Amino acid sequence: xxxxxxxxxxxxxxxxxxxxxxxxxxxxxxxxxxxxxxxxxxxxxxxxxxxxxxxxxxxxxxxxxxxxxxxxxxxxxxxxxxxxxxxxxxxxxxxxxxxxxxxxxxxxxxxxxxxxxxxxxxxxxxxxxxxxxxxxxxxxxxxxxxxxxxxxxxxxxxxxxxxxxxxxxxxxxxxxxxxxxxxxxxxxxxxxxxxxxxxxxxxxxxxxxxxxxxxxxxxxxxxxxxxxxxxxxxxxxxxxxxxxxxxxxxxxxxxxxxxxxxxxxxxxxxxxxxxxxxxxxxxxxxxxxxxxxxxxxxxxxxxxxxxxxxxxxxxxxxxxxxxxxxxxxxxxxxxxxxxxxxxxxxxxxxxxxxxxxxxxxxxxxxxxxxxxxxxxxxxxxxxxxxxxxxxxxxxxxxxxxxxxxxxxxxxxxxxxxxxxxxxxxxxxxxxxxxxxxxxxxxxxxxxxxxxxxxxxxxxxxxxxxxxxxxxxxxxxxxxxxxxxxxxxxxxxxxxxxxxxxxxxxxxxxxxxxxxxxxxxxxxxxxxxxxxxxxxxxxxxxxxxxxxxxxxxxxxxxxxxxxxxxxxxxxxxxxxxxxxxxxxxxxxxxxxxxxxxxxxxxxxxxxxxxxxxxxxxxxxxxxxxxxxxxxxxxxxxxxxxxxxxxxxxxxxxxxxxxxxxxxxxxxxxxxxxxxxxxxxxxxxxxxxxxxxxxxxxxxxxxxxxxxxxxxxxxxxxxxxxxxxxxxxxxxxxxxxxxxxxxxxxxxxxxxxxxxxxxxxxxxxxxxxxxxxxxxxxxxxxxxxxxxxx
Amino acid sequence: xxxxxxxxxxxxxxxxxxxxxxxxxxxxxxxxxxxxxxxxxxxxxxxxxxxxxxxxxxxxxxxxxxxxxxxxxxxxxxxxxxxxxxxxxxxxxxxxxxxxxxxxxxxxxxxxxxxxxxxxxxxxxxxxxxxxxxxxxxxxxxxxxxxxxxxxxxxxxxxxxxxxxxxxxx
Ligand code: FES
Ligand code: FES
Numbered sequence: 027x028x029x030x031x032x033x034x035x036x037x038x039x040x041x042x043x044x045x046x047x048x049x050x051x052x053x054x055x056x057x058x059x060x061x062x063x064x065x066x067x068x069x070x071x072x073x074x075x076x077x078x079x080x081x082x083x084x085x086x087x088x089x090x091x092x093x094x095x096x097x098x099x100x101x102x103x104x105x106x107x108x109x110x111x112x113x114x115x116x117x118x119x120x121x122x123x124x125x126x127x128x129x130x131x132x133x134x135x136x137x138x139x140x141x142x143x144x145x146x147x148x149x150x151x152x153x154x155x156x157x158x159x160x161x162x163x164x165x166x167x168x169x170x171x172x173x174x175x176x177x178x179x180x181x182x183x184x185x186x187x188x189x190x191x192x193x194x195x196x197x198x199x200x201x202x203x204x205x206x207x208x209x210x211x212x213x214x215x216x217x218x219x220x221x222x223x224x225x226x227x228x229x230x231x232x233x234x235x236x237x238x239x240x241x242x243x244x245x246x247x248x249x250x251x252x253x254x255x256x257x258x259x260x261x262x263x264x265x266x267x268x269x270x271x272x273x274x275x276x277x278x279x280x281x282x283x284x285x286x287x288x289x290x291x292x293x294x295x296x297x298x299x300x301x302x303x304x305x306x307x308x309x310x311x312x313x314x315x316x317x318x319x320x321x322x323x324x325x326x327x328x329x330x331x332x333x334x335x336x337x338x339x340x341x342x343x344x345x346x347x348x349x350x351x352x353x354x355x356x357x358x359x360x361x362x363x364x365x366x367x368x369x370x371x372x373x374x375x376x377x378x379x380x381x382x383x384x385x386x387x388x389x390x391x392x393x394x395x396x397x398x399x400x401x402x403x404x405x406x407x408x409x410x411x412x413x414x415x416x417x418x419x420x421x422x423x424x425x426x427x428x429x430x431x432x433x434x435x436x437x438x439x440x441x442x443x444x445x446x447x448x449x450x451x452x453x454x455x456x457x458x459x460x461x462x463x464x465x466x467x468x469x470x471x472x473x474x475x476x477x478x479x480x481x482x483x484x485x486x487x488x489x490x491x492x493x494x495x496x497x498x499x500x501x502x503x504x505x506x507x508x509x510x511x512x513x514x515x516x517x518x519x520x521x522x523x524x525x526x527x528x529x530x531x532x533x534x535x536x537x538x539x540x541x542x543x544x545x546x547x548x549x550x551x552x553x554x555x556x557x558x559x560x561x562x563x564x565x566x567x568x569x570x571x572x573x574x575x576x577x578x579x580x581x582x583x584x585x586x587x588x589x590x591x592x593x594x595x596x597x598x599x600x601x602x603x604x605x606x607x608x609x610x611x612x613x614x615x616x617x618x619x620x621x622x623x624x625x626x627x628x629x630x631x632x633x634x635x636x637x638x639x640x641x642x643x644x645x646x647x648x649x650x651x652x653x654x655x656x657x658x659x660x661x662x663x664x665x666x667x668x669x670x671x672x673x674x675x676x677x678x679x680x681x682x683x684x685x686x687x688x689x690x691x692x693x694x695x696x697x698x699x700x701x702x703x704x705x706x707x708x709x710x711x712x713x714x715x716x717x718x719x720x721x722x723x724x725x726x727x728x729x730x731x732x733x734x735x736x737x738x739x740x741x742x743x744x745x746x747x748x749x750x751x752x753x754x755x756x757x758x759x760x761x762x763x764x765x766x767x768x769x770x771x772x773x774x775x776x777x778x779x780x781x782x783x784x785x786x787x788x789x790x791x792x793x794x795x796x797x798x799x800x801x802x803x804x805x806x807x808x809x810x811x812x813x814x
Numbered sequence: 815x816x817x818x819x820x821x822x823x824x825x826x827x828x829x830x831x832x833x834x835x836x837x838x839x840x841x842x843x844x845x846x847x848x849x850x851x852x853x854x855x856x857x858x859x860x861x862x863x864x865x866x867x868x869x870x871x872x873x874x875x876x877x878x879x880x881x882x883x884x885x886x887x888x889x890x891x892x893x894x895x896x897x898x899x900x901x902x903x904x905x906x907x908x909x910x911x912x913x914x915x916x917x918x919x920x921x922x923x924x925x926x927x928x929x930x931x932x933x934x935x936x937x938x939x940x941x942x943x944x945x946x947x948x949x950x951x952x953x954x955x956x957x958x959x960x961x962x963x964x965x966x967x968x969x970x971x972x973x974x975x976x977x978x979x980x981x982x983x984x
Contacts, residue, residue: 044908051916052904054851054891058917061850144841145834225855225863225951226917279853279917280951312856534915534952702911705954733860733949741942741955 028694028753031547032615037554038547039761042698046558047538056277059229059246064305067231068097070295071147072308073136073154074318075129078165078389078726079176080158082127085137090153095146099154100298101137102126110297113260115355116287116505117363119189120181121392123290123297128161130178130352131391132726133317138294140306163726167326167349167386178352178387189354189385194368195445200380203341207332211417216795217405218719219324219349219390221316221730222397223738224533226279228319229309230292232299239265241300242272245292248285248531249571250275252508254563256288257296259506264300275561281533282710283396286357286573287320317731320357320393321720324349325405331413332378337423339432341378342371344409348385348394356394357573358401359503359510365401366660368445369494372410373454373664374432379444389726398710398771400495400574407491411776412793415487419787424471425780426462429490430455440757447494449662450764451754453690458490458666460752461688465668478788483673483812484683485785488666489777495765496579496661505570509656512580513567514588516545517650520638522631523555526588529569530581531561535703535767537577540695541585544761548589549596550616550630567652575663575765578695579756584655586760591651595637599649600628602642661756661764665689667777673785676814678804680716680782682745687773689749692756692764701749703767709744711774715796717743786810820884824849825893833880840864842880843890851891851920855949862948865921866890872928874921874947891920894927902968903927903961912961914952922948922958930966938963 032038050056087099102124105111115121124135136156141147162176169175170187178187204210230245247253250273258268278285295308310319326347332340348364350356358365364383371379397404414432418425433454434441441449462468470486477484500509513529526545530537542556560566569581593613600618601608604626611618618633620626628636637649670683687704694700717737720730730736755762775796782798783791789810794802807814819832824847831846843852843866855861857876864875867889875888894901903926906912913919922945929936929944936944941959950958 045911048908048913048916051913051919052891052900052907052923053895054849054920056851056916058850058853060844060854144845145836223951224915224917225861225949226853226915227855278915279855280915282951312858312861534913534917536914698911702914702953702957705956706914706952707954709954710951733856733858738949738951740946740949741958742946744942744955746938746959747954747956 028697032550036546036550036552036615038543038615039693039695040697041543042696043539043553045536045539046542047536058226058277058279059231059244060309062231062244062276064231064233067305067307068140068142068302069144069147070138070140070298070306070308071151072138072291073151073156074133074314075136076132077129077158077160078132078163079161080129081161082125082129082136083157083159086155089155090139090150093146093150093153095142096139096150097302098140098298099137100140100294105297108264110261110293113288113293115353116357117354118360119354121353121355123293131389132728133314133391135290138298140298140302163389165388165390165722165724165726167347167388170386170388178389187387189350189387190363191384192363193382195380196378197380200341200343200378203378204330204332204343207340208334209420210330210332211413211420212330213413213416213793215327215329215409215412217323217325217408218714218796219321220397220714220718221321221720221736222282222284223316223736224280224282224284227310227312227315228285228289230295231305231307232296233305234299234303236303240270241266241296242274243296244274244276246278246285247273247275248281248533248573250531250561250563251529251568252505252570253288255508256506273563275531278531278533282398283322283357283573284319285533286395287355289319313732316720316736317728318391320355320395321391322393322395322397323405327409329409329413331417333417333421335421337421337428337431339374339376339414339417342376342410344370344381346383348383349388349390350385350394351390351392352387353392354385354394355392357396359497359505361502362401366494367402367406369403369447369492370406370410371443371445372407373434373490373492375434376444381445390722396573398707399768400493401497403493404772404775407772408776411489411491412779415780415783416792425488426458426467429458429488448659449492450659450756450758452662452664453752453754454490454664457664457688457690457752460750461666461668461686464748464750465684465686467668470670483675483785485671485781487669487777487779487781487784489773489780490666491664491773493663493769493772494660495575495663495768496657497574497576498660499658500656508570510570511654511656512569512576512584513652513654514581514584515567515652516588516592518592518634520635522551522634524551525557525559526585527566528560528581529567530572530577532572535572535577536699540699541582543695544582544585545589547615548586549592575768578763578765579661579759580655580657582763583657583760584653587655588651588653591653592649595649596630596633598645599633599636599641603628603636658758661692661759663691663764663766663769665769665773667773669777669781671781671785673782673803675807675812678800678807680798680803682778684748685745686748687770688752689766689769690752690754691766691769692754692759693762694753695763700766704749704770705747707768707770708747708774709739711771712744712778713739715775715778715798717797717799719797818881820881822883822885823887825889831880835879835881837880838876839878839880839883840875843875849890849892853917853920862925863918863921865924865948867924867928872925891923894923901927902965903930905968906961906964910957910960910964912953912958918948918950922950926962926965930962930969933970935966935970
């Protein structure tokens with residue numbers, strides 16, 4: 027049960043008030059990147075490579091420049107003069123802004139056109155004549171690892187496409203445990219390249235004020251402060267220093283990880299504005315968005331899981347080849363090139379594990395960003411949850427029973443995993459039991475047997491995932507050296523209303539509402555009277571931004587801590603006003619009273635007024651506080667999902683009949699928003715399970731580069747999600763919350779995949795890679811002798 | 815480049831725009847008419863973010879040229895609210911948490927507004943079918959369906975609308 031300590035009017039934690047940000051969105055008054063219009067603003071459009079690997083022989087811009095309204099065509103050679111043709115990635119690799127000689131993937135930026143209007147810029151990119159000399163292409167990461175393979179990055183001075191090797195765990199101990207196990211199940215699992223495809227694409231408006239020497243950039247970014255620092259580091263040598271850069275992240279039309287990186291388009295637009303002295307707008311179109319922006323996943327894994335006949339899971343060995351395209355531009359914490367992938371022992375008490383990941387270059391777009399998940403957690407969860415299901419089927423044990431037998435027990439928390447994570451809290455049995463009860467698990471198994479006898483294909487799939495979010499503690503977590511704290515600054519005005527600013531940036535998560543609720547919970551100021559602002563580096567405190575479900579664990583915690591600092595000062599003022607000892611004051615949301623004298627009360631509003639009008643001598647005036655929160659640990663949300671599918675033998679179409687999702691994200695700030703996050707995440711989990719994939723042909727042509735063939739689920743494909751929760755607070759988080767936005771994206775794919783394989787296991791099917799499109803399932807059915 | 819003057823009624827107001835023949839209606843609405851509530855998510859008729867009403871019928875405004883709207887009456891998200899405040903559809907989206915980032919929302923609400931006109935309450939499957947031309951990447955659609963059901967009841971049921979219970983709510 028969600029409990030509340032405040033009235034609905036105050037609207038603290040556990041209430042579901044209507045969202046504060048919605049009035050502008052439902053009335054068409056949002057302010058997204060494309061809505062920003064400045065006087066004299068120019069448009070930028072980008073010429074992109076049709077080839078996956080080619081030398082640029084020449085760029086002839088004369089016809090483009092002859093078009094009235096075209097002001098400039100910017101090439102890599104132009105940027106080279108300023109040393110701006112390359113830039114660092116967030117993983118300390120390097121990436122071209124514009125090429126000076128060679129393009130490395132299809133749709134890579136070749137040059138940019140600046141014109142007075144959008145349509146003129148679009149004409150001009152058609153008129154730029156580029157001559158290419160095609161070079162050999164390497165698309166398959168396994169071939170890229172072979173000796174003598176075409177080198178994608180000769181600039182690295184190495185004779186290989188191998189980027190890095192990373193491993194964790196004890197290989198010998200793991201090997202010994204596996205050898206001693208009754209059975210080792212082994213499976214190749216490919217988690218395909220996908221794209222977040224937020225409905226708003228990326229873009230920016232860069233405006234350089236020559237007189238002030240100040241650059242203002244409105245951009246679609248989830249991490250405005252970090253971007254400002256990166257810009258200062260990249261362009262410091264041309265005179266852009268950090269105090270003269272203002273990054274504003276306006277309303278963002280969905281981010282999901284895709285709006286964390288710095289894309290070349292932003293940098294080119296900034297360079298163009300600085301060179302020309304006018305504002306420059308760049309908005310990518312959908313095909314550019316899908317074909318060139320950072321991708322997610324693309325992990326080729328071989329996993330081995332040991333299991334004994336009694337159902338005890340023993341140890342896990344994982345080897346993964348990570349296809350990074352032509353640059354490692356993932357957005358992981360520096361120390362972890364494969365992100366938090368070593369959460370892959372999941373919800374199970376394994377005695378041994380060893381994980382190896384190798385990064386490799388190919389002629390594909392760069393990336394390795396999230397797709398609504400925390401740093402490779404989806405890849406980890408998909409692997410372990412598929413393996414556990416295969417193990418259950420192999421030994422003939424019910425997958426639910428096998429999970430129950432191997433879960434980390436409630437009394438083992440805080441639990442130290444064999445790969446070194448310290449899980450903060452959990453109650454895995456309760457979540458799975460609740461999901462089983464709601465869906466009627468035992469009856470479904472009976473129904474499945476009956477259907478199978480009639481030749482019908484029905485499957486039940488479980489996923490009992492453990493997430494790892496809220497990066498992260500400064501001892502281990504940084505991006506480009508910047509520690510992964512986050513921040514809140516709260517000011518209480520004389521009339522008792524407040525403004526709160528944060529280092530994060532909402533992209534739909536509803537921060538304006540939930541942060542206000544945290545402040546309301548801690549100070550008793552009604553959430554309707556707490557204004558929340560984020561996204562402007564000139565006004566908001568520094569923070570690392572919103573991704574990896576980190577806002578509530580970090581900035582949400584900072585909000586509570588800053589509010590508590592304010593409460594400490596408010597207590598002093600109240601003691602002064604009430605002529606009482608501080609120790610004799612009792613707090614309940616919104617007021618201090620003197621113990622034993624309930625009539626002696628000062629409300630937070632009275633105290634706020636006094637902070638500016640009648641504060642104790644010697645005390646600073648005002649009532650405000652800032653907190654930079656360095657989390658002591660990560661948080662570990664978890665859940666159990668059960669999916670029921672029916673498969674059409676004729677077409678291979680998988681239909682999700684029911685899907686029950688029980689999530690535990692600790693204490694809940696706003697139940698309605700949490701439920702909405704789960705719904706949305708489930709649909710984004712469904713998407714790569716059944717529909718979405720960006721693949722490439724042998725020449726490196728992108729297949730899946732538009733909404734014609736990149737199939738984002740509509741309301742018809744997306745089922746009616748059934749949600750519920752258990753509540754196991756985080757013991758180390760100030761308000762016991764854990765973060766939720768990504769759990770469903772992480773948890774859903776294996777539930778769906780397990781259900782499909784469960785429907786087909788008796789035919790001899792042990793694994794199908796996602797997406798389980800009708801065509802793929804149809805082929806599996808035919809290969810296993812099933813006629814339509 | 816030939817320019818043409820077009821006359822149209824926009825949210826009940828007579829407006830004139832001078833446009834190139836090739837200008838998409840969505841760009842005319844956003845740039846020439848200055849109404850930025852209508853969004854662009856693809857320009858290829860797939861996402862529905864640009865949905866408006868032309869003569870009362872939902873149309874993806876990236877599929878039309880501005881000149882094709884000459885002499886027509888169009889409604890955009892900015893025209894949904896009336897003198898009495900926000901429309902039942904807008905209210906439904908707000909009440910039922912039918913939006914997150916808000917980017918698909920204007921187009922989604924325009925489709926929904928046409929749908930809730932029919933007297934008989936559409937089934938969940940019919941609602942899902944009706945909005946299947948509008949992509950939403952954030953909400954998972956469940957609350958959009960609830961928002962539309964809310965609006966339909968508000969418009970067509972004489973009884974006051976019961977506030978729907980939410981899982982885990984207060
Ligand atoms: S912008 Fe018109 S349908 Fe996507
Ligand atoms: S609310 Fe973000 S796309 Fe629908």
